[in-house]
Amino acid sequence: MLLSLFNAVELGIIYAIMALGVYLSFRVLDFPDLTVDGSFVTGAGVAAISIMAGVPPVLASLFAAAAGFIAGCLTGILHTKGKINALLSGILMMIALYSINLRIMGKPTLSLLNESTIFKQLREVWDKTGIDTFFNGILANLGADRMPSTWSIIFIMLIVTLVIKLLTDYYLKTEVGLALRATGDNQKMIRSLSANTDTLIIAGIGVSNALVAFSGGLIAQHGDFADVNMGIGMIIIGLASVIIGEALFGKKTIARATLAVVGGAIVYRIVVTLALRVDFLDTGDMKLITAILVITALVTPKMMQARREKKRRLEKRAALEAVKTEGA
Amino acid sequence: MLKLQNVSMTFNEATPDEKKALRDVNLELNQGDFVTVIGSNGAGKSTMMNVISGALFPDVGDVIVDGKQVVHLPEYKRSRLIGRVFQDPMAGTSPSMTIEENLAMAYARNKKRQFKLGVTKKRRDMFREYLESIHLGLETRLNAKVGLLSGGERQALSLLMVTFTEPNILLLDEHTAALDPSRAELITNLTEEVVGKFGLTTLMVTHNMQQALDLGNRLIMMDNGQIIFEVAGAEKQALTIEDLLHKFKEKQGTHFGNDRAVLG
Ligand SMILES: Nc1ncnc2c1ncn2[C@@H]1O[C@H](COP(=O)(O)OP(=O)(O)OP(=O)(O)O)[C@@H](O)[C@H]1O
Ligand SMILES: [Mg+2]
Numbered sequence: 001m002l003l004s005l006f007n008a009v010e011l012g013i014i015y016a017i018m019a020l021g022v023y024l025s026f027r028v029l030d031f032p033d034l035t036v037d038g039s040f041v042t043g044a045g046v047a048a049i050s051i052m053a054g055v056p057p058v059l060a061s062l063f064a065a066a067a068g069f070i071a072g073c074l075t076g077i078l079h080t081k082g083k084i085n086a087l088l089s090g091i092l093m094m095i096a097l098y099s100i101n102l103r104i105m106g107k108p109t110l111s112l113l114n115e116s117t118i119f120k121q122l123r124e125v126w127d128k129t130g131i132d133t134f135f136n137g138i139l140a141n142l143g144a145d146r147m148p149s150t151w152s153i154i155f156i157m158l159i160v161t162l163v164i165k166l167l168t169d170y171y172l173k174t175e176v177g178l179a180l181r182a183t184g185d186n187q188k189m190i191r192s193l194s195a196n197t198d199t200l201i202i203a204g205i206g207v208s209n210a211l212v213a214f215s216g217g218l219i220a221q222h223g224d225f226a227d228v229n230m231g232i233g234m235i236i237i238g239l240a241s242v243i244i245g246e247a248l249f250g251k252k253t254i255a256r257a258t259l260a261v262v263g264g265a266i267v268y269r270i271v272v273t274l275a276l277r278v279d280f281l282d283t284g285d286m287k288l289i290t291a292i293l294v295i296t297a298l299v300t301p302k303m304m305q306a307r308r309e310k311k312r313r314l315e316k317r318a319a320l321e322a323v324k325t326e327g328a
Numbered sequence: 329m330l331k332l333q334n335v336s337m338t339f340n341e342a343t344p345d346e347k348k349a350l351r352d353v354n355l356e357l358n359q360g361d362f363v364t365v366i367g368s369n370g371a372g373k374s375t376m377m378n379v380i381s382g383a384l385f386p387d388v389g390d391v392i393v394d395g396k397q398v399v400h401l402p403e404y405k406r407s408r409l410i411g412r413v414f415q416d417p418m419a420g421t422s423p424s425m426t427i428e429e430n431l432a433m434a435y436a437r438n439k440k441r442q443f444k445l446g447v448t449k450k451r452r453d454m455f456r457e458y459l460e461s462i463h464l465g466l467e468t469r470l471n472a473k474v475g476l477l478s479g480g481e482r483q484a485l486s487l488l489m490v491t492f493t494e495p496n497i498l499l500l501d502e503h504t505a506a507l508d509p510s511r512a513e514l515i516t517n518l519t520e521e522v523v524g525k526f527g528l529t530t531l532m533v534t535h536n537m538q539q540a541l542d543l544g545n546r547l548i549m550m551d552n553g554q555i556i557f558e559v560a561g562a563e564k565q566a567l568t569i570e571d572l573l574h575k576f577k578e579k580q581g582t583h584f585g586n587d588r589a590v591l592g
Contacts, residue, residue: 170445171443173445173446173447174442174443174444174445174446175432175433175436175441175442175443175444175445175446176441176442176443177443177446178425178429178432178433178436178446179433179436179441181422181424181425181429182422182425182433185422185423185424185425186418186419186421186422186423188414188419189419189420189421189422190422190433191403191404191407192381192403192407192411192412192414192420192490193407193433193434193436193437193489193490194404194405194407194408194436194437194438195404195433195436195441196402196404197404
């Protein structure tokens with residue numbers, strides 16, 4: 001139990017980078033970009049094949065991000081220059097990427113079991129520090145019997161993800177970032193303020209998919225494999241993280257919203273892990289669980305709001321009635 | 329400052345819906361001119377504004393700003409020179425962003441946007457000062473989302489946003505039309521104030537004849553895609569609404585006659 005939760009948090013933090021990408025397209029640019037299902041695998045494939053070709057894992061992960069950036073830019077170009085509907089541009093790119101990913105990888109599944117990965121390298125250094133013994137000691141004192149094999153991933157990824165979050169926050173507050181946000185909010189206005197909305201959309205969707213692919217590259221290294229089908233439904237997982245995060249943690253400011261997205265990605269993984277422990281549910285039910293989660297996160301806040309409103313009205317009415325009877 | 333030369337624009341050419349929106353329009357604005365534009369619905373006023381701003385490209389003709397031919401430049405490039413306020417109060421601002429962020433975007437209109445913070449301490453002070461000058465108390469609400477502002481407040485903010493960077497040309501297309509009379513008057517006064525303060529070369533479309541007479545140093549009347557009447561200076565000062573209505577009837581009469589002549 002504890003171990004699977006630990007694993008869920010670990011994965012959640014890595015997937016949070018993908019969710020931040022989805023936040024950029026869906027929320028900031030108001031662009032429902034389905035490229036994600038393809039670009040996630042592109043990231044995984046590029047990272048895996050580069051590592052197998054002897055590229056250092058860190059560099060391979062950056063290659064993954066670059067490949068995702070290109071894929072996203074292409075989607076943006078389809079939409080802005082080709083005047084294709086946003087949803088359709090993403091779907092077209094997703095389909096095209098399926099074949100491209102197969103070409104990149106050469107075969108449907110690549111194993112990294114016998115390769116060096118960013119996490120294996122990290123662990124070599126980490127294990128010399130003895131930090132694990134310290135934390136596992138704490139866990140043991142708390143009565144845990146089985147220990148996580150390493151704390152390195154959770155620590156380093158937390159730092160990496162938070163750095164990406166902070167960079168995103170900063171970027172969205174720069175002059176360019178403000179124009180990007182306005183592009184998703186009121187294109188006519190920002191064009192009349194001399195911003196090239198086409199370029200902003202292309203680059204914005206590019207950066208979004210760079211994050212998605214970077215996350216894909218890390219997931220491949222975390223699980224020691226890349227598979228052409230590993231991206232199916234990724235967009236919904238990303239959306240689930242964004243929506244759950246917003247529902248739980250709010251979205252008042254940019255910094256708050258991005259933090260919520262990271263939190264949402266972790267919560268999503270935890271919920272899925274817990275759901276899978278229910279006896280009659282198995283891994284095939286994951287997508288259904290995800291759909292129900294998203295629906296719940298979308299509907300509940302509105303229902304709660306409506307109930308609060310109703311209660312407030314009833315109270316007001318009751319108060320009025322009370323005054324009336326008193327007067328009589 | 330602004331020159332339109334032989335500008336023509338036809339919508340849906342060679343279809344049954346063909347509409348000549350502009351017919352060989354010529355117009356020249358000098359530095360500091362404030363020109364009001366009147367004319368009936370469909371006269372081509374908005375089309376002319378859109379051709380100037382680059383939202384539409386004319387079939388033929390030149391648009392020259394500051395001696396530079398801009399007719400081929402896309403809207404976003406021209407908007408470095410041209411500021412515009414739309415009729416719809418929702419159109420000129422970004423509702424999900426704050427007042428100071430909106431101002432920061434407007435501040436970058438005539439500059440190259442960079443990867444540095446849009447709102448800095450120094451800029452915030454400057455924005456506050458500009459907001460104070462429009463007397464709506466917005467300077468105390470720098471971090472409020474613009475979507476929360478009323479239509480009048482948003483229009484005042486839009487007007488401030490395009491004027492404080494002193495565009496070479498200011499285009500106002502019925503920018504008070506969607507507001508109630510008192511707010512409309514407020515925006516009208518504000519317009520007069522900022523245009524005067526920055527000495528902006530301005531083209532303002534309005535359906536309010538009194539406003540067209542009160543504001544600016546020149547007036548043009550459009551009908552059926554053409555400028556049918558122009559007046560400036562003292563002559564404009566002496567003009568009354570009756571004169572305008574009379575002029576309009578007279579010109580429309582002849583245009584009606586022309587059409588019949590063409591048909592006959
Ligand atoms: N995108 C378009 N496609 C087809 N016809 C158009 C288009 N835009 C304008 N028109 C036509 O061109 C003519 C001029 O329109 P325009 O909007 O310039 O008029 P206007 O003078 O601004 O009128 P109003 O006072 O009602 O705003 C009208 O007959 C209009 O129907
Ligand atoms: Mg109009």
